[in-house]
Amino acid sequence: MNGVVVKVLAGIYTVCTETGYLNTVLKGRLKLDEYPVVGDLVKLERTNDLTVILEILPRRNxxxxxxxxxxxxxxxxxxxxxxxxxxxxxxxxxxxxxxxxxxxxxxxxxxxxxxxxxxxxxxxxxxxxxxxxxxxxxxxxxxxxxxxxxxxxxxxxxxxxxxxxxxxxxxxxxxxxxxxxxxxxxxxxxxxxxxxxxxxxxxxxxTPGFSRLDVYITDPYSLSNCFVEMQGIKCRFQNCLHLKEPDCQVRDKIDPLRYQSYVELLAEIKERKPW
Ligand SMILES: Nc1nc2c(ncn2[C@@H]2O[C@H](COP(=O)(O)OP(=O)(O)O)[C@@H](O)[C@H]2O)c(=O)[nH]1
Ligand SMILES: [Mg+2]
Ligand SMILES: [Zn+2]
CATH class of the missing domain: 3.40.50.300 (P-loop containing nucleotide triphosphate hydrolases)
Structure with missing residues:
Protein backbone atom coordinates (compact mmCIF):
# COMPACT_ATOMS: atom_id res chain seq x y z
CA MET A 1 0.00 0.00 0.00
CA ASN A 2 1.22 3.49 -0.86
CA GLY A 3 0.24 6.86 0.55
CA VAL A 4 1.15 10.52 0.87
CA VAL A 5 2.63 11.90 4.09
CA VAL A 6 0.39 14.80 5.09
CA LYS A 7 1.71 15.56 8.55
CA VAL A 8 4.79 14.83 10.63
CA LEU A 9 4.69 15.21 14.38
CA ALA A 10 6.99 13.69 16.99
CA GLY A 11 7.93 10.63 14.95
CA ILE A 12 4.35 9.95 13.87
CA TYR A 13 3.76 10.24 10.15
CA THR A 14 0.14 10.77 9.14
CA VAL A 15 -0.32 9.20 5.74
CA CYS A 16 -3.27 9.61 3.41
CA THR A 17 -4.04 6.33 1.64
CA GLU A 18 -6.92 5.31 -0.59
CA THR A 19 -8.66 3.86 2.45
CA GLY A 20 -8.21 6.93 4.64
CA TYR A 21 -5.69 8.47 7.02
CA LEU A 22 -3.27 6.29 8.96
CA ASN A 23 -0.85 7.20 11.71
CA THR A 24 2.37 5.41 10.90
CA VAL A 25 5.91 5.05 12.18
CA LEU A 26 9.16 4.16 10.52
CA LYS A 27 9.87 0.46 10.32
CA GLY A 28 12.07 -0.50 13.25
CA ARG A 29 15.77 -0.17 12.64
CA LEU A 30 14.99 1.08 9.15
CA LYS A 31 18.10 2.84 8.00
CA LEU A 32 17.06 5.73 5.83
CA ASP A 33 19.37 8.24 4.23
CA GLU A 34 16.63 10.76 4.75
CA TYR A 35 13.52 10.83 6.86
CA PRO A 36 10.11 11.22 5.28
CA VAL A 37 8.76 14.74 4.96
CA VAL A 38 5.31 16.11 4.22
CA GLY A 39 4.47 15.41 0.58
CA ASP A 40 6.49 12.21 0.39
CA LEU A 41 5.01 9.19 -1.34
CA VAL A 42 5.73 6.24 0.91
CA LYS A 43 5.34 2.49 0.73
CA LEU A 44 3.51 1.10 3.75
CA GLU A 45 3.16 -2.25 5.43
CA ARG A 46 0.61 -3.33 8.00
CA THR A 47 2.03 -5.39 10.83
CA ASN A 48 -0.42 -6.40 13.56
CA ASP A 49 -1.96 -3.14 14.74
CA LEU A 50 0.82 -0.98 13.41
CA THR A 51 1.38 0.50 9.99
CA VAL A 52 4.99 1.14 9.16
CA ILE A 53 6.78 3.07 6.45
CA LEU A 54 9.03 0.78 4.42
CA GLU A 55 10.36 3.14 1.83
CA ILE A 56 10.24 6.70 0.49
CA LEU A 57 9.54 6.74 -3.23
CA PRO A 58 11.74 9.02 -5.38
CA ARG A 59 11.01 12.74 -4.90
CA ARG A 60 10.26 15.09 -7.76
CA ASN A 61 11.44 18.00 -5.65
CA THR A 207 2.65 27.93 4.63
CA PRO A 208 4.24 30.94 6.23
CA GLY A 209 6.15 31.47 2.97
CA PHE A 210 9.65 30.64 1.90
CA SER A 211 11.52 33.62 3.17
CA ARG A 212 15.13 32.51 3.14
CA LEU A 213 15.96 32.95 -0.49
CA ASP A 214 19.69 32.77 0.15
CA VAL A 215 19.32 29.19 1.32
CA TYR A 216 18.63 28.20 -2.26
CA ILE A 217 20.25 30.74 -4.49
CA THR A 218 23.89 31.07 -3.56
CA ASP A 219 25.31 32.22 -6.87
CA PRO A 220 24.38 35.87 -7.56
CA TYR A 221 24.82 35.27 -11.30
CA SER A 222 22.03 32.71 -11.31
CA LEU A 223 19.39 35.08 -9.90
CA SER A 224 18.50 36.51 -13.32
CA ASN A 225 17.51 33.00 -14.48
CA CYS A 226 14.73 33.15 -11.92
CA PHE A 227 13.24 36.34 -13.37
CA VAL A 228 11.03 35.22 -16.26
CA GLU A 229 11.51 38.45 -18.19
CA MET A 230 15.31 38.17 -18.01
CA GLN A 231 15.44 34.58 -19.21
CA GLY A 232 15.00 35.52 -22.85
CA ILE A 233 17.38 38.47 -22.95
CA LYS A 234 21.02 37.93 -23.74
CA CYS A 235 23.30 40.48 -22.19
CA ARG A 236 26.36 41.29 -24.23
CA PHE A 237 28.50 40.43 -21.27
CA GLN A 238 29.08 36.88 -20.11
CA ASN A 239 29.56 37.91 -16.54
CA CYS A 240 27.11 40.66 -15.84
CA LEU A 241 24.97 41.16 -12.77
CA HIS A 242 23.02 43.81 -14.70
CA LEU A 243 23.78 46.39 -12.05
CA LYS A 244 26.06 49.28 -12.96
CA GLU A 245 28.00 47.63 -15.74
CA PRO A 246 28.13 50.06 -18.67
CA ASP A 247 26.19 49.00 -21.79
CA CYS A 248 24.31 46.27 -19.93
CA GLN A 249 21.46 45.20 -22.22
CA VAL A 250 19.22 43.80 -19.54
CA ARG A 251 18.91 46.61 -17.04
CA ASP A 252 16.92 49.00 -19.20
CA LYS A 253 14.48 46.41 -20.51
CA ILE A 254 13.05 45.41 -17.15
CA ASP A 255 10.03 46.94 -15.44
CA PRO A 256 11.46 49.36 -12.84
CA LEU A 257 9.65 47.78 -9.88
CA ARG A 258 10.82 44.31 -10.83
CA TYR A 259 14.32 45.61 -11.42
CA GLN A 260 14.31 47.12 -7.95
CA SER A 261 13.33 43.74 -6.51
CA TYR A 262 16.11 42.13 -8.51
CA VAL A 263 18.65 44.54 -7.04
CA GLU A 264 17.39 44.00 -3.49
CA LEU A 265 17.31 40.22 -3.82
CA LEU A 266 20.81 40.30 -5.26
CA ALA A 267 21.99 42.26 -2.22
CA GLU A 268 20.39 39.67 0.06
CA ILE A 269 22.13 36.83 -1.70
CA LYS A 270 25.48 38.57 -1.59
CA GLU A 271 25.15 39.22 2.13
CA ARG A 272 24.69 35.54 2.75
CA LYS A 273 26.70 34.35 5.67
CA PRO A 274 28.26 30.92 5.61
CA TRP A 275 26.37 28.57 7.93
N1 LIG B 1 -13.32 42.35 2.40
C1 LIG B 1 -12.90 41.10 2.34
N2 LIG B 1 -12.39 40.50 3.45
C2 LIG B 1 -11.97 39.23 3.36
C3 LIG B 1 -12.03 38.52 2.12
N3 LIG B 1 -11.51 37.29 2.34
C4 LIG B 1 -11.14 37.24 3.63
N4 LIG B 1 -11.42 38.39 4.27
C5 LIG B 1 -11.16 38.73 5.70
O1 LIG B 1 -9.76 38.96 5.90
C6 LIG B 1 -9.39 38.61 7.24
C7 LIG B 1 -8.15 37.74 7.27
O2 LIG B 1 -8.47 36.47 6.74
P1 LIG B 1 -7.65 35.15 7.05
O3 LIG B 1 -8.28 34.07 6.25
O4 LIG B 1 -7.51 34.92 8.51
O5 LIG B 1 -6.22 35.54 6.45
P2 LIG B 1 -4.80 34.76 6.54
O6 LIG B 1 -4.03 35.41 7.62
O7 LIG B 1 -4.17 34.97 5.21
O8 LIG B 1 -5.08 33.31 6.80
C8 LIG B 1 -10.62 37.95 7.85
O9 LIG B 1 -11.26 38.89 8.69
C9 LIG B 1 -11.49 37.60 6.64
O10 LIG B 1 -12.86 37.58 6.96
C10 LIG B 1 -12.56 39.18 0.95
O11 LIG B 1 -12.64 38.67 -0.15
N5 LIG B 1 -12.96 40.47 1.13
MG1 LIG C 1 -4.24 32.07 8.25
ZN1 LIG D 1 23.89 42.89 -18.04
Missing part, protein backbone atom coordinates in the same frame (compact mmCIF):
# COMPACT_ATOMS: atom_id res chain seq x y z
CA UNK A 62 12.21 18.89 -2.06
CA UNK A 63 11.66 22.38 -0.76
CA UNK A 64 13.26 23.56 2.45
CA UNK A 65 11.91 25.86 5.17
CA UNK A 66 9.26 24.56 5.31
CA UNK A 67 10.37 21.11 4.26
CA UNK A 68 7.91 19.71 1.78
CA UNK A 69 8.30 17.32 -1.16
CA UNK A 70 6.69 16.71 -4.55
CA UNK A 71 5.11 20.14 -5.00
CA UNK A 72 3.45 20.95 -8.33
CA UNK A 73 2.24 24.46 -7.87
CA UNK A 74 2.89 27.66 -5.95
CA UNK A 75 -0.10 29.88 -5.26
CA UNK A 76 1.11 33.36 -4.31
CA UNK A 77 -1.79 34.70 -2.29
CA UNK A 78 -2.30 38.45 -1.80
CA UNK A 79 -5.04 40.90 -1.02
CA UNK A 80 -5.88 43.84 -3.28
CA UNK A 81 -6.11 45.84 -0.04
CA UNK A 82 -5.94 45.37 3.72
CA UNK A 83 -3.10 44.54 3.64
CA UNK A 84 -2.06 46.13 0.36
CA UNK A 85 0.12 43.91 -1.80
CA UNK A 86 3.91 44.19 -1.62
CA UNK A 87 5.51 43.66 -5.00
CA UNK A 88 8.81 42.78 -3.37
CA UNK A 89 7.25 39.84 -1.51
CA UNK A 90 5.52 38.65 -4.65
CA UNK A 91 8.77 38.88 -6.62
CA UNK A 92 10.61 36.90 -4.01
CA UNK A 93 8.05 34.13 -4.34
CA UNK A 94 8.00 34.21 -8.15
CA UNK A 95 11.78 33.78 -7.98
CA UNK A 96 11.37 30.70 -5.80
CA UNK A 97 8.68 29.36 -8.13
CA UNK A 98 11.12 29.70 -11.03
CA UNK A 99 13.97 28.26 -9.03
CA UNK A 100 11.94 25.17 -8.14
CA UNK A 101 10.30 25.04 -11.61
CA UNK A 102 6.83 25.10 -10.08
CA UNK A 103 3.68 26.19 -11.83
CA UNK A 104 3.03 29.60 -10.38
CA UNK A 105 -0.33 31.27 -9.87
CA UNK A 106 -0.76 34.75 -8.41
CA UNK A 107 -4.01 35.59 -6.68
CA UNK A 108 -5.37 38.90 -5.43
CA UNK A 109 -8.20 38.41 -2.98
CA UNK A 110 -10.50 41.13 -1.59
CA UNK A 111 -11.38 42.47 -5.04
CA UNK A 112 -14.48 43.86 -3.35
CA UNK A 113 -12.26 46.46 -1.67
CA UNK A 114 -9.91 47.61 -4.41
CA UNK A 115 -8.75 47.20 -8.00
CA UNK A 116 -5.12 46.19 -7.89
CA UNK A 117 -2.86 47.50 -10.66
CA UNK A 118 -0.10 45.03 -9.75
CA UNK A 119 -2.28 42.25 -11.16
CA UNK A 120 -1.76 43.61 -14.68
CA UNK A 121 2.01 43.85 -14.29
CA UNK A 122 2.26 40.17 -13.43
CA UNK A 123 -0.13 39.24 -16.23
CA UNK A 124 2.17 41.08 -18.63
CA UNK A 125 5.06 38.93 -17.45
CA UNK A 126 3.05 35.87 -18.42
CA UNK A 127 1.88 34.75 -14.99
CA UNK A 128 -1.59 33.37 -14.42
CA UNK A 129 -3.25 36.03 -12.29
CA UNK A 130 -6.62 35.79 -10.60
CA UNK A 131 -8.52 38.60 -8.96
CA UNK A 132 -11.38 37.54 -6.77
CA UNK A 133 -13.24 38.09 -3.57
CA UNK A 134 -13.83 35.24 -1.21
CA UNK A 135 -17.04 37.00 -0.24
CA UNK A 136 -18.44 36.18 -3.68
CA UNK A 137 -19.40 32.58 -4.29
CA UNK A 138 -19.57 32.70 -8.08
CA UNK A 139 -15.82 33.24 -8.51
CA UNK A 140 -15.04 30.04 -6.76
CA UNK A 141 -15.30 27.33 -9.39
CA UNK A 142 -12.38 28.71 -11.37
CA UNK A 143 -10.18 28.72 -8.27
CA UNK A 144 -11.10 25.10 -7.62
CA UNK A 145 -10.13 24.12 -11.14
CA UNK A 146 -6.66 25.61 -10.60
CA UNK A 147 -6.13 23.41 -7.56
CA UNK A 148 -7.69 20.22 -8.87
CA UNK A 149 -5.30 17.24 -8.84
CA UNK A 150 -2.32 19.43 -7.97
CA UNK A 151 -0.20 19.60 -4.87
CA UNK A 152 -0.30 23.31 -4.20
CA UNK A 153 1.62 25.39 -1.72
CA UNK A 154 -0.17 28.53 -0.62
CA UNK A 155 2.15 31.37 0.35
CA UNK A 156 1.52 34.97 1.24
CA UNK A 157 1.44 37.47 4.08
CA UNK A 158 -0.96 37.15 6.95
CA UNK A 159 -4.37 38.77 6.76
CA UNK A 160 -4.85 38.26 3.02
CA UNK A 161 -7.45 35.50 3.39
CA UNK A 162 -5.48 32.25 3.11
CA UNK A 163 -7.29 30.51 5.95
CA UNK A 164 -10.65 31.75 4.67
CA UNK A 165 -9.72 30.33 1.28
CA UNK A 166 -8.69 26.94 2.63
CA UNK A 167 -11.88 26.74 4.71
CA UNK A 168 -14.04 27.43 1.71
CA UNK A 169 -12.14 25.00 -0.45
CA UNK A 170 -12.41 22.27 2.17
CA UNK A 171 -16.00 23.26 2.92
CA UNK A 172 -15.26 23.19 6.59
CA UNK A 173 -14.87 25.77 9.28
CA UNK A 174 -11.39 26.15 10.61
CA UNK A 175 -10.96 29.36 12.56
CA UNK A 176 -9.65 32.36 10.67
CA UNK A 177 -6.88 34.33 12.30
CA UNK A 178 -6.25 31.50 14.73
CA UNK A 179 -4.63 32.42 18.03
CA UNK A 180 -1.95 29.76 17.68
CA UNK A 181 -1.01 31.25 14.36
CA UNK A 182 -0.87 34.74 15.79
CA UNK A 183 1.46 33.83 18.62
CA UNK A 184 3.89 32.38 16.12
CA UNK A 185 3.82 35.43 13.92
CA UNK A 186 7.05 37.40 13.95
CA UNK A 187 9.05 34.52 15.30
CA UNK A 188 11.55 33.02 12.95
CA UNK A 189 10.83 29.41 13.75
CA UNK A 190 9.34 27.34 10.98
CA UNK A 191 5.70 26.57 11.48
CA UNK A 192 4.88 22.92 10.89
CA UNK A 193 3.51 22.38 7.44
CA UNK A 194 0.55 20.11 6.72
CA UNK A 195 -1.02 18.93 3.49
CA UNK A 196 -4.80 19.09 3.35
CA UNK A 197 -6.61 16.76 0.97
CA UNK A 198 -9.02 18.49 -1.39
CA UNK A 199 -12.46 16.94 -1.85
CA UNK A 200 -12.16 17.33 -5.65
CA UNK A 201 -8.63 15.91 -5.96
CA UNK A 202 -5.24 17.26 -5.00
CA UNK A 203 -3.70 18.68 -1.86
CA UNK A 204 -3.04 22.12 -0.47
CA UNK A 205 -0.59 23.38 2.14
CA UNK A 206 -0.88 26.74 3.86
Missing amino acids: LLDRPRIANIDQLFIFNAAALPSPQNYLIDRLTVLGEYWKLKTVIGFNKADLNRCHLADSYRLLGYRVYEFSLLKEQEFSELKSILKDQITVLAGPSGVGKTTFVNKILEQNRKTGMVSEKTRRGQHTTREVELLKLPFGGYIAD
